[in-house]
Amino acid sequence: KKWIDGLKIDSVVALEYIKQLYGLRIRNPKMCDWDLQRRRFKEPIEQYNSAYINIQYLNEGRHHFFVDDRVGRLHTNLTNMQSDVRNFITWKGQPLVSVDISNSQPFLSTLLFKPSFYSTGKGVGEKMTLFSFSGGFSFSFSSSSSYSGSSSSFSSGSSGSRPPLMLQKPLYHTEKEDVKLFIDLVKKGQLYDYLSLAFKRELGVELTDRKNIKAAVFQVLFTDNRFIGQLEAAPKRIFRNLFPNVYDLFAAFKKQDSTFLPCLLQKIEARLILDIITKRISKEKPKAPIFTIHDSITTTMDNLDYVKQVMHEELEQHIGIAPNLKVEYWDGEQVMEKLNARRIEIGLVG
DNA sequence: TCCGGTCTGACAAATTACAA
DNA sequence: TTGTAATTTGTCAGACCGGA
Numbered sequence: 001k002k003w004i005d006g007l008k009i010d011s012v013v014a015l016e017y018i019k020q021l022y023g024l025r026i027r028n029p030k031m032c033d034w035d036l037q038r039r040r041f042k043e044p045i046e047q048y049n050s051a052y053i054n055i056q057y058l059n060e061g062r063h064h065f066f067v068d069d070r071v072g073r074l075h076t077n078l079t080n081m082q083s084d085v086r087n088f089i090t091w092k093g094q095p096l097v098s099v100d101i102s103n104s105q106p107f108l109s110t111l112l113f114k115p116s117f118y119s120t121g122k123g124v125g126e127k128m129t130l131f132s133f134s135g136g137f138s139f140s141f142s143s144s145s146s147y148s149g150s151s152s153s154f155s156s157g158s159s160g161s162r163p164p165l166m167l168q169k170p171l172y173h174t175e176k177e178d179v180k181l182f183i184d185l186v187k188k189g190q191l192y193d194y195l196s197l198a199f200k201r202e203l204g205v206e207l208t209d210r211k212n213i214k215a216a217v218f219q220v221l222f223t224d225n226r227f228i229g230q231l232e233a234a235p236k237r238i239f240r241n242l243f244p245n246v247y248d249l250f251a252a253f254k255k256q257d258s259t260f261l262p263c264l265l266q267k268i269e270a271r272l273i274l275d276i277i278t279k280r281i282s283k284e285k286p287k288a289p290i291f292t293i294h295d296s297i298t299t300t301m302d303n304l305d306y307v308k309q310v311m312h313e314e315l316e317q318h319i320g321i322a323p324n325l326k327v328e329y330w331d332g333e334q335v336m337e338k339l340n341a342r343r344i345e346i347g348l349v350g
Numbered sequence: 351t352c353c354g355g356t357c358t359g360a361c362a363a364a365t366t367a368c369a370a
Numbered sequence: 371t372t373g374t375a376a377t378t379t380g381t382c383a384g385a386c387c388g389g390a
Contacts (some may be wrong), residue, residue, distance in 0.1 A: 035354075042366085042367075043367085046366050046367055046377095047366095047367065047368085049367080049376080049377090050366080050367040050368060050375075050376075051367085051368085053367095053375075053376070054368080054375085057375090064375085066372080066373090066374075068372080068373055068374085069375075070372070071372060071373075073370085073372075073373060073374095075369090075373060075374050075375095076374090077370090079368085079369055079370080079373085079374070080368055080369065080373095080374050080375065081361095081368070081369080082367090082368060082369085083368090083369075100370090106370075107370080218370095218371070221371075222372085223371080247386035258371075258372060259372075261371080262371035262372060263371075263372065265371090265372095266370080266371085266372055266373085269370080293369070293370080294369065294370040294373090295370060296370085343359090
């Protein structure tokens with residue numbers, strides 16, 4: 001984006017911040033971030049180093065700006081940066097604010113329950129249909145290619161190919177109670193709260209942490225269908241019990257290739273944010289600086305209401321339900337104070 | 351000349367972190 | 371699950387060395 005040069009990071013304070021955070025973590029191993037997949041704590045020094053690199057790159061103006069060709073997401077210095085550290089960034093001296101879609105993946109997934117999503121034919125361009133997204137996918141015949149041996153499995157996404165799905169009969173049972181409930185919860189932004197209660201009830205353990213709920217939702221959306229019986233798949237099983245028809249639809253999308261659903265959702269997200277919303281903004285308000293971070297858009301205070309309104313309108317129009325938009329003000333001082341409060345809390349200051 | 355050991359550079363793959 | 375960057379580890383061919 002042409003706005004990127006205006007971005008400034010208060011590197012002195014930001015570096016101080018990550019330094020203190022590092023100190024806090026090595027003195028209190030309990031404060032280290034937990035890596036769910038590996039089931040161990042992350043290394044504070046590694047976290048410090050990658051944050052350091054990101055700060056320096058932005059500081060020196062070493063920008064990277066890249067749209068990947070698999071799912072079409074835009075990757076920049078900002079997308080790669082730790083969200084805490086973003087608070088120290090300003091644009092031409094002005095504070096920034098970001099608007100993001102809360103529980104964006106489940107929100108986008110509700111599109112799969114609309115019959116119009118499966119309409120074939122002339123839906124061109126911006127129209128949100130499965131057909132319009134399937135062109136770029138390479139077909140995954142990895143399970144059968146082992147004995148076929150021929151090179152026919154690489155169609156490399158020719159536009160005339162059919163989606164790698166076999167939805168013989170409609171799987172989007174909109175009339176089923178659990179589907180209604182799922183969509184309703186997403187609409188109200190209460191899916192995580194609902195799941196949190198369910199997990200607590202079923203497992204008895206404290207899985208109420210926001211991060212854990214998010215991880216559980218990702219597990220449902222992204223993991224292979226065969227991942228269901230293991231101990232670690234408990235949240236997935238609970239979700240299946242609560243929302244059987246929702247689960248089945250997701251499973252159908254992952255049947256041949258477990259990466260199909262995640263890629264599809266990311267493509268939908270990229271088209272909405274990059275093709276539809278930011279294009280409209282730059283057309284209507286060419287002077288408004290905007291920065292995308294996957295499912296969120298960052299701008300200056302004076303453009304906040306406008307950006308919010310555009311996001312709301314376009315998302316509602318293309319997904320079919322209104323999004324819950326979360327506003328976050330980038331405020332370095334506040335983040336710094338919060339960290340200091342924690343340091344005092346454990347008696348580190350002095 | 352042959353053999354085994356060691357070092358080096360180039361590149362690939364795995365691992366670390368980050369984001370969603 | 372996807373993507374990014376940086377770092378570490380692994381692989382491999384070639385150069386080098388000394389002993390036989």
